[in-house]
Amino acid sequence: MWCCxxxxxxxxxxxxxxxxxxxxxxxxxxxxxxxxxFDGSELDRxxxxxxxxxxxxxxxxxxxxxxxxNNEQQYYTEEPQNLSIEAGCLVIRAQREEYExxxxxxxxxxxxxxxxxxxxxxxxxxxxxxxxxTAGQGLWPAFxxxxxxxxxxxxxxxxxxxxxxxxxGRPNEVLGSIHFGAAWPYRDHRTVIHTLPHGSxxxxxxxxxxxxxxxxxxWFVDGKVYAEQRFWWSASGRGPEGGLAPTGPDDLNxxxxxxxxxxxxxxxxxxxxxxPGAPDPSTPFPAEFVVDYVRVYERTGGALALAAPAAGxxxxxxxx
Numbered sequence: 064m065w066c067c068x069x070x071x072x073x074x075x076x077x078x079x080x081x082x083x084x085x086x087x088x089x090x091x092x093x094x095x096x097x098x099x100x101f102d103g104s105e106l107d108r109x110x111x112x113x114x115x116x117x118x119x120x121x122x123x124x125x126x127x128x129x130x131x132x133n134n135e136q137q138y139y140t141e142e143p144q145n146l147s148i149e150a151g152c153l154v155i156r157a158q159r160e161e162y163e164x165x166x167x168x169x170x171x172x173x174x175x176x177x178x179x180x181x182x183x184x185x186x187x188x189x190x191x192x193x194x195x196x197t198a199g200q201g202l203w204p205a206f207x208x209x210x211x212x213x214x215x216x217x218x219x220x221x222x223x224x225x226x227x228x229x230x231x232g233r234p235n236e237v238l239g240s241i242h243f244g245a246a247w248p249y250r251d252h253r254t255v256i257h258t259l260p261h262g263s264x265x266x267x268x269x270x271x272x273x274x275x276x277x278x279x280x281x282w283f284v285d286g287k288v289y290a291e292q293r294f295w296w297s298a299s300g301r302g303p304e305g306g307l308a309p310t311g312p313d314d315l316n317x318x319x320x321x322x323x324x325x326x327x328x329x330x331x332x333x334x335x336x337x338x339p340g341a342p343d344p345s346t347p348f349p350a351e352f353v354v355d356y357v358r359v360y361e362r363t364g365g366a367l368a369l370a371a372p373a374a375g376x377x378x379x380x381x382x383x
Contacts, residue, residue: 090189093360097183100356101153106146110182111172113141114331117165121217132218135203136335136342138165144349146170152353155332157202159348167342171331175211184211184325189360190226191272196332197350198266201342202231203333204352206271208326215321216299219243219250220306222321224280227271230339231350234264237271239282243295243321246306255282255290268355276362278319278370294373297321318372330354 099110106113117138118129130136137157140146145168147154157169175181196204208224215221223242230236237257244251259265272283282290297320300307309315332352335341 090360092363093189094363096185096188096359096361098356098358099153100151101148101354102151103148105148106153106172111174112176112182113146114139114171114173115141117163130336131333133333133336133338135333136165136201137167137169137333138162139171139331140168141170142168144168146172152355153330155204155330155352155354157332157334157348157350159342167334167348169332169334171329171333173209173327173329175327181211181325181327183359184327185359185361186323186325187275187277187366188362189272189274189358190224190328191270191360192227192330192357193268193270193355194227194353195268196229196231196234196265196352197347198231198234198264199342199346199350200232201335201339201346202229202350203336203339204229204231205329205331205333206354206357207329208273209329210321211325211327214324215297215316216301216306217246219252220246220297220299220321221324222295222297222326224273224275224322224326225254226273226282228338229265231346232339234266235259235262237265237269237284237289239273239290241280241292241295241322243297244306245298245308246301248304249298249306249308251296253292253294257282257284257289259284275322276367276370277323278372280322293370295319295322319369328357328359330357 118127118131121128144158145156155170157167160168162168174183192206206227210221213221219242225240228238235258238254240252240254242252270285274281280292281288297316298309298314300314
């Protein structure tokens with residue numbers, strides 16, 4: 064794994080937007096296939112599409128899901144005060160302001176438009192960003208991956224990979240997660256909480272990455288692995304109220320579903336919701352999620368051989 068001494072020596076103090084990026088050729092065994100260094104004067108709309116609103120329409124249930132399904136309190140916009148490129152970084156800013164019935168505004172971008180094929184998606188590889196964020200109760204920055212099509216069914220039957228989440232009230236902790244299973248309400252997930260070393264905080268720049276290979280997903284901070292997952296499952300059965308719990312192996316999609324299909328990239332800064340809780344008077348606004356770069360790699364020699372699932376995993380016995 065590549066050395067992070069360059070990052071440590073050149074990491075700017077919190078509050079400075081500019082950042083020096085390490086050269087991508089330090090990653091032996093990987094080939095860079097897609098990146099955004101955020102070196103322009105505005106967001107590259109050939110790579111990213113902003114999302115809007117305070118929720119989404121679920122076509123399977125034919126209903127509006129407010130708060131993005133998490134009771135989030137922000138309205139996403141593409142206004143300059145929420146979404147900008149500054150000194151070679153993407154800056155997502157959350158503001159405390161009334162907008163369309165919400166008490167906060169922020170931004171969320173992804174490599175997929177509302178209609179048509181994704182601008183970028185990939186199955187397997189290394190997905191990496193260098194970022195820092197404001198600490199504060201109720202803040203929820205994230206870099207994550209969603210399937211480019213719901214091949215196995217609605218969330219979470221087709222999967223979700225969270226490269227980076229920070230609960231703003233605990234800025235010394237980094238969360239790495241996968242969501243999988245059947246469509247809601249029978250979803251499953253695995254989360255590992257990593258404590259940053261030596262009193263470090265997500266308020267300073269760190270490099271966050273996932274290495275996703277067939278049958279295994281690993282999470283890294285600053286070049287060091289802190290989690291590995293080889294247990295997940297996917298079932299596509301649905302009933303009138305949503306996904307159905309599997310009752311036996313014939314109900315499961317073949318391993319390593321759902322993590323065998325292309326996923327696209329998402330960056331956002333949410334406010335409130337079930338995970339971080341609501342902001343309080345101490346929460347600083349504007350709050351920032353500053354991203355120096357996003358890079359995606361493929362293994363130079365091609366994807367690894369398919370790994371076996373975790374021994375003894377019997378998902379239908381766990382939730383059926």
